[in-house]
Amino acid sequence: MLIRKSQQVWFQEGVLVACFVCGISALAIYFDAFDAWYRFTQQHENWELDELSIILFAFFFACSVLSIRYNVTLKRLSQEIKDANDIKFRHEKMAALGQVASGMAHEINNALQPTIGLSGFIRKHLEETRRHKELGYLDTMVQSTYHAQDIINNVLEFSSQQALELSEYNPTALFNEILSFHRSLLPSTIEFIPENLDKYKNLFSFEQYIKANKTATSQIILNLLKNASDAMHGKGKIHLALNVETSPNYRKTYVVFSIRDEGVGIPAEVMEHIFEPFFTTKDPSEGTGLGLPTVLNIAQHMDADISITSHEGSGTTCRLKFPLHTKPVEIL
Amino acid sequence: MKLNQIRVLLVEDDYNVRKTLHIMLSEMGIKHIDEAINGMDALPMMEGALCKYHLIICDWNMPKKTGAELLREIRMTHPKVPFLMITARADQQSIMTAKDAGVTSYIRKPINFDHLRQHILSIFQPKPTSASHLLGKL
Numbered sequence: 001m002l003i004r005k006s007q008q009v010w011f012q013e014g015v016l017v018a019c020f021v022c023g024i025s026a027l028a029i030y031f032d033a034f035d036a037w038y039r040f041t042q043q044h045e046n047w048e049l050d051e052l053s054i055i056l057f058a059f060f061f062a063c064s065v066l067s068i069r070y071n072v073t074l075k076r077l078s079q080e081i082k083d084a085n086d087i088k089f090r091h092e093k094m095a096a097l098g099q100v101a102s103g104m105a106h107e108i109n110n111a112l113q114p115t116i117g118l119s120g121f122i123r124k125h126l127e128e129t130r131r132h133k134e135l136g137y138l139d140t141m142v143q144s145t146y147h148a149q150d151i152i153n154n155v156l157e158f159s160s161q162q163a164l165e166l167s168e169y170n171p172t173a174l175f176n177e178i179l180s181f182h183r184s185l186l187p188s189t190i191e192f193i194p195e196n197l198d199k200y201k202n203l204f205s206f207e208q209y210i211k212a213n214k215t216a217t218s219q220i221i222l223n224l225l226k227n228a229s230d231a232m233h234g235k236g237k238i239h240l241a242l243n244v245e246t247s248p249n250y251r252k253t254y255v256v257f258s259i260r261d262e263g264v265g266i267p268a269e270v271m272e273h274i275f276e277p278f279f280t281t282k283d284p285s286e287g288t289g290l291g292l293p294t295v296l297n298i299a300q301h302m303d304a305d306i307s308i309t310s311h312e313g314s315g316t317t318c319r320l321k322f323p324l325h326t327k328p329v330e331i332l
Numbered sequence: 333m334k335l336n337q338i339r340v341l342l343v344e345d346d347y348n349v350r351k352t353l354h355i356m357l358s359e360m361g362i363k364h365i366d367e368a369i370n371g372m373d374a375l376p377m378m379e380g381a382l383c384k385y386h387l388i389i390c391d392w393n394m395p396k397k398t399g400a401e402l403l404r405e406i407r408m409t410h411p412k413v414p415f416l417m418i419t420a421r422a423d424q425q426s427i428m429t430a431k432d433a434g435v436t437s438y439i440r441k442p443i444n445f446d447h448l449r450q451h452i453l454s455i456f457q458p459k460p461t462s463a464s465h466l467l468g469k470l
Contacts, residue, residue: 106393109420109441110346116442117352121359149442156420 009075013068021064080247090275091300097277098297105152112152115145154290155277164213164301171210171255171322172202175242178218182225187234195241203242207329210255210322212302217320220295220306224259224318227291231263231316244324253324260317266310274308333456338386339364343374343402344418345394349443353389353418356445360452371397378406385413387455392419392430392438400433407434414455418443 028034041049119142126135176199179192196203228238239260246253266274273279277293292306299306303323310316340362344350350367357365366385368374371394378385388406392399403415417430417438430438437451 106420107346110349113346113349113352113442117445118355120445 009072010068013071017064017068076248087305094275094293094297094300101155101277105155109149109152109156112145112149115142116149119145154294157290157294164216164298166211166213166302168209168325169212169214170202170208171204171242171257171324172197172199174210174212174214174217175221175240175257178214178221179240181218182222185222186225186229189235190229190232191237193237193239195239197240197242203244204255204324207327209325209327211325212304212322216298216302220298220320221257221259223291223295224320227318228259228261228263228316231261231265233263236262245321255322255324257320257322258317259320260315262315265312265315266308267312271308271310333386335361335452335456336363338362338456339366339384341366341368341374341377341385341388343368343371343388343390343394343399345370345391349391349418349441352443353448356443356448357389359445360449362452370394371399371402374402375405378410387414387416387452389416389418392417392421392426400429403433403435416451416455 037053041047041053119138123135123138123142126132126138176197179194179197183192225238232238239258239262241258241260243256243258244253245256270281275292275296277290292308296306299320305321307319307321308316309319340357342350342353342357342365344353344367350369354365354367366377368377371390374388374390378388390399390402399417399419403417406413406415411434414436415434417435418441419426419430419438420441427438436455439447439451
């Protein structure tokens with residue numbers, strides 16, 4: 001749109017009030033109300049009714065402006081509440097799913113114990129009796145069981161309900177440390193373009209901090225960096241930026257760390273499902289489809305949020321959002 | 333002490349894991365194996381003037397009474413009985429909790445026969461490097 005959303009709402013409200021006023025005026029004209037008022041003011045000139053008319057007009061004008069403002073604020077507030085509820089609902093859904101997955105994974109893990117634990121005895125016997133064909137079958141069976149265990153471990157990790165230990169960190173320092181740690185894990189054909197991450201021009205003051213778990217944050221960022229790298233087939237620029245955002249009505253401040261790639265982007269139909277467990281567009285051998293759901297689960301345990309925006313053909317941006325805290329300053 | 337002389341109490345709620353452990357212990361030569369399917373049943377089996385069991389193998393995560401709770405109760409009356417914990421988790425926090433509760437050693441799932449045998453042997457045939465070094469290894 002050519003004009004901002006808030007201006008659009010004001011415009012809509014203004015049009016509504018204008019229509020209302022025109023309607024009332026039309027009605028007034030129809031019933032000769034203006035003429036009646038004119039005659040009344042002429043009859044009682046000493047009552048200073050002209051001035052009263054102006055004052056009344058100004059009063060009604062002010063009322064309509066205030067009512068427009070009230071409506072605009074109301075709409076914005078309800079939108080914010082809706083957004084907050086959507087996030088809360090998503091969190092709850094993930095938590096419920098996590099519990100189900102965790103319980104099931106635990107039970108299946110136990111059910112795999114006999115196969116993994118006792119196959120050794122059979123293997124020994126087959127080796128001793130030189131039954132190589134059957135040995136091959138047994139190895140295939142046991143290997144697939146280990147594969148099943150890997151899947152389960154991934155699910156357990158993704159659905160982990162364990163509370164994370166959180167510490168206070170300066171955002172610039174933390175993200176710089178994590179990025180330099182992961183730099184070597186990505187191909188050299190990937191270039192990092194940092195923004196606002198300069199440690200000497202630290203965006204944040206001494207009293208400002210985020211509460212995070214370093215290992216968990218590191219895991220999240222590695223996952224997102226890998227996705228960005230894959231989207232560009234291992235070659236290209238990843239834009240990394242740190243910003244501060246404020247939520248207007250609730251007066252909350254957030255630190256947003258964003259990772260933007262210049263890759264192919266994510267089509268709209270896929271975007272709906274990216275946080276769904278087991279959803280993947282990669283080959284089954286390349287991924288379980290648990291990367292993003294796991295990362296979101298970890299983020300939620302740190303009271304952080306992850307959002308992803310993408311346009312097909314022009315890259316994807318992942319935003320990791322942490323609440324920003326300020327230590328009260330001691331007055332010396 | 334030889335393995336075929338020791339008496340083991342196995343506390344595990346899952347049938348599959350219990351059966352696997354029972355078979356593995358038998359293969360090692362242990363003849364006397366008693367089973368309890370949860371902590372509540374295990375406790376009366378431990379009671380008596382003399383401790384009947386030389387080794388307790390217990391799952392850490394069980395409904396009703398966890399391995400940790402059972403261990404604490406057993407330690408009140410039998411402070412020295414070796415307690416081998418079986419767990420799916422091996423994070424630092426769980427290990428510290430287990431050590432504090434008085435666990436002798438622990439093994440992770442999936443249970444490996446050789447590991448299990450090594451642990452049990454080191455408990456009953458202590459060498460200068462005792463079983464506690466295995467706590468770090470896993």
